[in-house]
Amino acid sequence: MEEVFPRIEPLGEAALLVRFTPHLDDAANRACVAFRAALEAQPIAGVVETASSLGSVLVRHDGRDVEADLGHALAARDWADVPPPARRLWSIPCSYGGEDGPQLPESAALAGMSEVAAVSALATARVRVLALGFAPGMPYLGILPDAWDLPRQTDLTPKVPEGALVVAVRQLVLFGTEAPTGWRQVGRTAFGCFEPSRARPIALSPGDEVTFPSVSPSELRELAEADPERHGGAIWESLP
Amino acid sequence: MGKPAVIEVLTCGPMVTIQDGGRPGHLSQGLARGGAADRRALKEATALLGDAGAGIETPGSPLRLRCDGAVTISLTGAPMKATVGDRVLAWNTSQHLTAGDILDLRPTGTGVYSYVHVAGGFLTEAVMGSRAAHLIANIGAPLQAGDVLPCNASTGGARRVEAHARWGGGELRLVRTPQTRLFPPAVLDRFLTTRFIRDVRGNRQGVKLSMAGAGFATDGQLNLLSDFILPGDVQMTGDGIPYILGPECQTTGGYPRIGTVIEADLPRAMQAVPGAVLTFRFVTPAEARAARPGKPAVTPLIRDPGDMPDLLAQQLIGGVVSATGEET
Secondary structure (H helix, E strand, C coil): CCCCCCEEEECCCCEEEEECCCCCCHHHHHHHHHHHHHHHHCCCCCEEEEEECCCEEEEEECCCCCHHHHHHHHHCCCHHHCCCCCEEEEECCEEECHHHCCCHHHHHHHHCCCHHHHHHHHHHCCEEEEEECCCCCCEEEECCCHHHCCCCCCCCEEEECCCEEEEECCEEEECCCCEEECCEEEEECCCCCECCCCCCCECCCCCCEEECCECCHHHHHHHHHCCCCCCCCCEEEEEC | CCCEEEEEEEEECCCCEEECCCCCCCHHHCCCCCCCCCHHHHHHHHHHHCCCCCEEEECCCCEEEEEECCEEEEEEECCEEEEECCEEECCCEEEEECCCCEEEEEECCCCCCEEEEECCCCCCCCECCECCCEHHHCECCCCCCCCEEEEECCCCCCEEECCCCCCCEEEEEEECCCCHHHCCHHHHHHHHHCCEEEEEEECCCEEEEECCCCCCCCCCHHHCCCEECCCCEEEECCCCCEEEECCCCCCEECCCEEEEECCCCHHHHHHCCCCCEEEEEECCHHHHHHCCCCCCCEEECCCCHHHCCCHHHCCCCCCCECCCCCEC
């Protein structure tokens, strides 16, 4: 069955799902973020919550028929071409390799580069938050160059710590909680994705841009110590 | 109302938590709404108490509570044996307790999630607009002996709420998901004619089902782009075993969802005891919305005199109530 995108379909009895793509795709993800921002800026009557994921926008409603209005909004423009909405640019210090990134050597080898080149590539890559999920505030970031189209491991790593930076399938994930994973851990941050005591408990938003500059293991710990809000020494600025 | 009171947890089994309507509005940030596993029980408590706020949810764990102050409580969800001294409290009711009363709750093996609310709700710490524990997200913690739950003193009548039994499984209605059509027709047919058993493995994240025969697989299900999931989704894991997702399910996932249990039937899915038989049937979203039950009906509770050791000291009917539960 050939599916045409974007498409609107029910998700449960109280939500519609607008899917922009069946595959990971940078333009489609930008379209998701832009379309969701437009729905937030100009709310449709009956819509109670919107959210964007890797390739779709969820539109939760109160039982009213919002599909026609949603269809009009969707058809109004090419959402992949819309400039990104206001967002933040984050710089999150990361300690690569060694005990903080035990799978850096094999990840670099799979990507076809030296460890030094791999750290340099990852530390200078500017990635976008494609979606938050798995644990609260936990980002899927990308999309990395083709060299990083690494398969997931066949066996799970029993656990990576909170703050672990892992890589697979042209994406980075920054773990928001200690968890098992099939992705490879290349570094570690002290960034708390979710901290209920903060004024802004969930730090990142879909569409935010992020870099992971390289710091030494000791610098990372010093930065964490000096940051009571658990941002792990991260700094951010607003992008228009 | 207004005078402070507390309820102290004297003893408490595992995984007893404070729950309310949860935290809607954070799906984009990866935080599920959470809240009470049996939303119908929350509505029944609200019908009994007016404002039920945040209450205690116990997954069949025994519980012993002491009132320090006069409060009106409600007992809803999976029926437990509730006693105050030698007085047996009927389930699905609101009751008035006085300072020093000790409420004992013991599981009966019927249903899974039971609720104790106080009028006005427990005034425990709120995080992001809700007092609900969300253990997967590291919000809140299970209750333990010695915990003190603040609330307001309240006066209120003894009432009974009409509650439908929802503990033994049965047929669950589903609406389709965007992945339903990825299942080949023969697999879908087999799914709809299979008698599933509610597995012993189940929690607020989801309930595992078991069945005779092969799993239910789509073509290419390991290549799906992760997408939104919602409570009620029937998700197939890699080996084709279904899980009905609960209030603390993750917000996105890469496994296909064969359908979503409708809101009207989700309390029955979450309350099905291990061993209960569950089957599935598809309905349209419009049929699902039409099936939503109305506001629970409340009547004054007329106690069985046999339950009352001191008949003359009891107020037989706590106020006059209308059919919709408002005090007149």
